[in-house]
Amino acid sequence: MSDQESNNSEQSDEVSEIEVAAVKKSPIEERPVAPGSKSAAAPVKGSSWVAWLALLLVMVLALGVAWVAREGQIKGLALTQRVAQLETVSQQKQTSQKELEDQLRVELRSGLAALEVKEGDKVSRLSQSLASLNEKLAKQQKALARFSVSDRDNWLLAETGHLLRLADQRLVMAADPVAAEALLTSADAVLRGVDDPSLHAVRAAIAKEIAALRAVPKVDVEGIYLSLAALIEQADKLVIFQLPKQAERPSPKPATDWQGRLHQGYRSALATLSDYVIIRRRDVPMQALMDPQWEGLVRQNLRMLLEQAQIALLSDNQRLYAVSLERAQQGVAQFKASDDVGTSAISTEITRLRGLTIGIAQPDISSSLRALDNAVEQRLQSEGGQ
Numbered sequence: 001m002s003d004q005e006s007n008n009s010e011q012s013d014e015v016s017e018i019e020v021a022a023v024k025k026s027p028i029e030e031r032p033v034a035p036g037s038k039s040a041a042a043p044v045k046g047s048s049w050v051a052w053l054a055l056l057l058v059m060v061l062a063l064g065v066a067w068v069a070r071e072g073q074i075k076g077l078a079l080t081q082r083v084a085q086l087e088t089v090s091q092q093k094q095t096s097q098k099e100l101e102d103q104l105r106v107e108l109r110s111g112l113a114a115l116e117v118k119e120g121d122k123v124s125r126l127s128q129s130l131a132s133l134n135e136k137l138a139k140q141q142k143a144l145a146r147f148s149v150s151d152r153d154n155w156l157l158a159e160t161g162h163l164l165r166l167a168d169q170r171l172v173m174a175a176d177p178v179a180a181e182a183l184l185t186s187a188d189a190v191l192r193g194v195d196d197p198s199l200h201a202v203r204a205a206i207a208k209e210i211a212a213l214r215a216v217p218k219v220d221v222e223g224i225y226l227s228l229a230a231l232i233e234q235a236d237k238l239v240i241f242q243l244p245k246q247a248e249r250p251s252p253k254p255a256t257d258w259q260g261r262l263h264q265g266y267r268s269a270l271a272t273l274s275d276y277v278i279i280r281r282r283d284v285p286m287q288a289l290m291d292p293q294w295e296g297l298v299r300q301n302l303r304m305l306l307e308q309a310q311i312a313l314l315s316d317n318q319r320l321y322a323v324s325l326e327r328a329q330q331g332v333a334q335f336k337a338s339d340d341v342g343t344s345a346i347s348t349e350i351t352r353l354r355g356l357t358i359g360i361a362q363p364d365i366s367s368s369l370r371a372l373d374n375a376v377e378q379r380l381q382s383e384g385g386q
Contacts, residue, residue: 163187205368212363302331318359
């Protein structure tokens with residue numbers, strides 16, 4: 001039995017005790033009445049009616065209290081059932097919450113385990129990459145450690161060989177001793193930085209070749225080329241035919257009479273006729289003048305010959321250079337009758353240019369390259385023996 005039911009039973013016992021006490025303490029009390037008196041019967045009848053009324057009230061009150069107690073007991077039972085239901089629901093919710101927490105813990109643990117596995121794999125891959133990188137770095141450090149003074153010297157010797165080959169090609173292909181000398185000087189400076197006694201023969205060969213290049217006569221190729229270009233411009237300006245200049249005649253004073261005017265008219269007509277007809281006496285036959293078509297061919301041929309001389313100059317062809325200038329001089333001679341001054345100037349310049357020597361024999365500068373190859377081969381053999 002619950003606490004509420006015990007309280008209701010105690011309240012019922014108290015109500016019964018109150019009813020008994022009320023009956024005992026009713027307002028009808030026994031009073032002594034004298035025997036033989038009339039007034040004693042009336043009070044006894046009135047007191048019984050009041051007693052019954054009080055008993056009725058007490059019973060009504062007891063019933064009301066019992067009803068109230070019963071209602072309270074019913075409500076208490078309902079409340080108790082409600083509380084029990086709430087406790088059941090609360091226990092169910094607590095159970096559900098506990099199950100949910102357990103599920104979340106399990107999922108969290110599984111997620112953390114998967115994350116740890118994933119991070120572990122990632123860390124493992126990073127560790128492997130780092131180990132591979134360290135291994136490569138160690139190999140590179142070992143490779144760098146192998147570089148020594150001998151390796152640096154080998155690089156310098158390779159650079160020297162490249163410079164010597166360029167000098168030889170420049171002299172053979174372009175006939176440029178100045179550039180070849182500069183390249184040989186640079187190669188000798190590189191060998192001086194190596195400071196190896198075994199390269200003495202190479203430096204000696206380079207010194208001989210530099211001296212041979214300095215002894216080669218210098219040809220002013222640019223100056224000769226510009227002189228030929230100037231001759232081409234002058235050849236285009238040669239005059240084929242030029243009318244002689246007539247002297248200005250003083251105008252006579254006008255005549256006063258008709259005879260004087262007739263005489264002046266006759267002289268004016270004779271002077272006008274003499275402007276169109278020129279009579280000259282020569283002891284030698286006069287050379288025929290060129291027509292315009294032949295003039296164009298001669299000018300074009302003269303220009304081509306001078307340009308051919310320029311090409312021979314750039315290619316270091318002495319024979320073609322001389323032949324081109326000789327034929328150009330013959331073409332200029334055809335303009336002598338019409339332009340003696342211009343022809344003489346051009347012919348003099350062509351004669352001067354024909355006397356120049358452009359085909360100069362270049363020395364052989366390949367001995368230094370052969371000496372360097374021999375020194376490098378001996379150096380490799382000595383390093384392999386060690």
